[in-house]
Amino acid sequence: MNISFKSGAIPDTARSPANGMYETRSDQACPCIWMDDQRRSMDEFTSYGGTPCGGGAGPATPRSTPTEGMEGPRKSLSLLFKGLGLQKTSGRLSDADELLSPETLGMSAGFYDEIRRSNASPLNVPFSLATSFQIPEGDVYYRDAGDPVAKAPPPTDDDYLDECMDLEMGKDVNPPESIYLQFEDVRYKVVVKKASKWGCTFGMKAGTDKEILHGITGSVGAGEMLAMMGPSGSGKTTLLNVLGGRRSNPQWLTGSILYNDVPYTKNLKRRIGFVTQDDVLFPHLTVRETLTFSALLRLPDRFTKDQKLQRAEAVLAQLGLQRCGDTIIGNQFLRGVSGGERKRVCIGQEILINPSLLFLDEPTSGLDSTTALRIISLLHKLAHQGRAVMATIHQPSSRAFHMFDKLILLSDGYPTYFGKAKGAMTYFDTIGFTPLIPMNPADFLLDLCSGNTNDVSLPPNLQQRKKSIASQKQKITPASVPGTPMTLLGKDVKKYLADCCEHQISTWDRTKSLQNQKLQQNLKHLQAVVSEKQQWPTTWWDQFIILFMRGFKERRHEYMSLMRVLQMVLSALLAGSLWWHSKTSTFRQLQDQEGLLFFMGVFWGYFPLFTALFTFPLERPILMKERATDMYRLSAYFMARTLSDLPIEIGLTIIFVVIVYLMANLRHGFLSFIYTILAVCLDVTASQGVGFCIGAAIMDVQKASTLASVIVLGFMLAGGYFIQNIPPFIGWVKYLSFQAHTYKILTYIQYEDAVNVRLHGDLANSVLALAVMVVAYRAIAYISLRRMKISV
Numbered sequence: 001m002n003i004s005f006k007s008g009a010i011p012d013t014a015r016s017p018a019n020g021m022y023e024t025r026s027d028q029a030c031p032c033i034w035m036d037d038q039r040r041s042m043d044e045f046t047s048y049g050g051t052p053c054g055g056g057a058g059p060a061t062p063r064s065t066p067t068e069g070m071e072g073p074r075k076s077l078s079l080l081f082k083g084l085g086l087q088k089t090s091g092r093l094s095d096a097d098e099l100l101s102p103e104t105l106g107m108s109a110g111f112y113d114e115i116r117r118s119n120a121s122p123l124n125v126p127f128s129l130a131t132s133f134q135i136p137e138g139d140v141y142y143r144d145a146g147d148p149v150a151k152a153p154p155p156t157d158d159d160y161l162d163e164c165m166d167l168e169m170g171k172d173v174n175p176p177e178s179i180y181l182q183f184e185d186v187r188y189k190v191v192v193k194k195a196s197k198w199g200c201t202f203g204m205k206a207g208t209d210k211e212i213l214h215g216i217t218g219s220v221g222a223g224e225m226l227a228m229m230g231p232s233g234s235g236k237t238t239l240l241n242v243l244g245g246r247r248s249n250p251q252w253l254t255g256s257i258l259y260n261d262v263p264y265t266k267n268l269k270r271r272i273g274f275v276t277q278d279d280v281l282f283p284h285l286t287v288r289e290t291l292t293f294s295a296l297l298r299l300p301d302r303f304t305k306d307q308k309l310q311r312a313e314a315v316l317a318q319l320g321l322q323r324c325g326d327t328i329i330g331n332q333f334l335r336g337v338s339g340g341e342r343k344r345v346c347i348g349q350e351i352l353i354n355p356s357l358l359f360l361d362e363p364t365s366g367l368d369s370t371t372a373l374r375i376i377s378l379l380h381k382l383a384h385q386g387r388a389v390m391a392t393i394h395q396p397s398s399r400a401f402h403m404f405d406k407l408i409l410l411s412d413g414y415p416t417y418f419g420k421a422k423g424a425m426t427y428f429d430t431i432g433f434t435p436l437i438p439m440n441p442a443d444f445l446l447d448l449c450s451g452n453t454n455d456v457s458l459p460p461n462l463q464q465r466k467k468s469i470a471s472q473k474q475k476i477t478p479a480s481v482p483g484t485p486m487t488l489l490g491k492d493v494k495k496y497l498a499d500c501c502e503h504q505i506s507t508w509d510r511t512k513s514l515q516n517q518k519l520q521q522n523l524k525h526l527q528a529v530v531s532e533k534q535q536w537p538t539t540w541w542d543q544f545i546i547l548f549m550r551g552f553k554e555r556r557h558e559y560m561s562l563m564r565v566l567q568m569v570l571s572a573l574l575a576g577s578l579w580w581h582s583k584t585s586t587f588r589q590l591q592d593q594e595g596l597l598f599f600m601g602v603f604w605g606y607f608p609l610f611t612a613l614f615t616f617p618l619e620r621p622i623l624m625k626e627r628a629t630d631m632y633r634l635s636a637y638f639m640a641r642t643l644s645d646l647p648i649e650i651g652l653t654i655i656f657v658v659i660v661y662l663m664a665n666l667r668h669g670f671l672s673f674i675y676t677i678l679a680v681c682l683d684v685t686a687s688q689g690v691g692f693c694i695g696a697a698i699m700d701v702q703k704a705s706t707l708a709s710v711i712v713l714g715f716m717l718a719g720g721y722f723i724q725n726i727p728p729f730i731g732w733v734k735y736l737s738f739q740a741h742t743y744k745i746l747t748y749i750q751y752e753d754a755v756n757v758r759l760h761g762d763l764a765n766s767v768l769a770l771a772v773m774v775v776a777y778r779a780i781a782y783i784s785l786r787r788m789k790i791s792v
């Protein structure tokens, strides 16, 4: 079948002088589609919902604006091509793919040659094609040489719905600049840290370099799903992190990693989605709340709040999560959504921003094969909507395997295959490895990468080696040889595969950097557009409000916890009973009452401190995940997080103080009562600061709680009640003790007018000291968080 475009030819005058690319002009004719069998084509075209524009063979109808009336033809065009078995891609065209001829695409032969010669980046090719034919940027249609057109399935109703959903969701989203990721000879090493005396860097000297990735080459473009497979420890996660710009030590990375021929820049963060292996989500938020908060934080300000909410709903629908929309996420202690649903929520959080490049680390691990297949179909769909998807997969079923477009196989950090997934079996067959019994291709490939060649035919030299190892086995005991005969053969197999792969990759169609100056300029132009964007998607204040609300919702179960309120009320009643109607007539009575004041300071220094202590260590994974995508400013998160617990702590403090004050019959007078409440609230705020500070500085729950208990003990002992004459060398502790300052303030409030009472210092100094602590401890906590590495 011959397909042609007519009246879509771009006149030379439409060439933009700025970048040499073609641009849609408002007076440009709308292209029409013609085929040999015109009747059939028009029927098909209209049956997919299209409306012939421009009036068929008649004169082309000028459009008033470039976008007017585009949705119909755009959708129809896409569906029509699908029906004809033509594939849509935004990836580079390989030599195997037949780009439709220049005339059929309505472009000048010179421009066509330009594209072919440079094998141009998708960022450029589709841009010009898309604008000239009003198909979405990033899409280009081609005929895959290996896939006869006649075999392609017609579009189904689901396809149609997907298209509609795409259009719906794609509306007003970031411009879908396609990203073509190309990496070549990527090597990455780590320095194994010096082990402690009893530590175990087994088998290697402390401080030794360890190369994890040994020259990996590959590429993935929009419309493609690249699967990365290999045995455990083969370097999949490391490679994914490196490609996703999440390496902790860039100086240990060598090789070339280019995104549209440009190295990684921070601006790419918002074009890249990264789903980590562990599902890092708030357990007490519902699925809908999780996606909604992500949408509110990640979508830029040009979306209205309603649009952001709609987008969250659309993603919820697209991922089939409506049924569990109002179920909490849950965790190992709390029943929530299923593992597959949780994984889909993680994917949803990333596709909310319509990323051009989506990385997923083992999205199917721990899932049953049916759920895993659903996830892989979803990724396949997402890829074919115009994204580049790269995922590490452990054990795909054969059905899942057939959905991969490209495949990278790793073995001990060495590449053993890179190419089309459907070509993998043929490739291994040509180098001498063929399964002897029917087996899942994924199992076969993973076995090979592990050096396991059971039920697999071997190439002659390895066959020979196998025999010689088997005969040696008779003569040499395993104790005298490092490794069993099987592992010896396994090592040879891996080496053989790595050697063959080096040759295979060198013959793979490696596209070179752009040679064409004009295209290069256009690329730079688009990169500049990306970098010009506002650095943060939302304002500081919006981030603060959203994070505050999210923090409040996540911990509402704690706030609303009856147990927590009961705990405070019962403690207050107990203290009130013990100091029931306390008096100050005698020295002993006075001493007793001072004990109550000291207890109030200690009690309200202890609880908030330990609650705050765990805040940052427990939220660290979420913070790292969200900061890695530049979702919000650290200062907005810090302020929201440190303030969101305060109202409830203050509320509980007031309840406690009111009960104790009245029961213990402390000093009469409204002002004394209010000052006492204020003093205890200041104590709570300062002690929270200490908790945040220790937690953020140490970021380890166990170590932080050990240190905090020692510090609290020290502050309490130096608090002025137990000891007055502290030796000078440790006397400074009392100045740091918020309990000491609170105790001073409370005694001052109670006994201000008394003559024969030990007043412990100056009220103003203590208030000032506590106020400084409120700020200073928090500042240290903030600086500690800032210094925290957010890369892996």
Ligand SMILES: Nc1ncnc2c1ncn2[C@@H]1O[C@H](COP(=O)(O)OP(=O)(O)OP(=O)(O)O)[C@@H](O)[C@H]1O
Residues within 6 Å of the ligand: 190, 191, 192, 210, 212, 230, 231, 232, 233, 234, 235, 236, 237, 238, 239
């Ligand atoms: N920071 C590090 N220090 C020392 N060794 C490391 C470090 N990071 C990774 N490795 C080692 O590099 C190898 C590859 O690790 P990686 O996590 O990438 O493997 P993987 O293929 O993703 O494994 P799995 O499938 O089990 O998740 C492993 O042997 C691992 O122990």
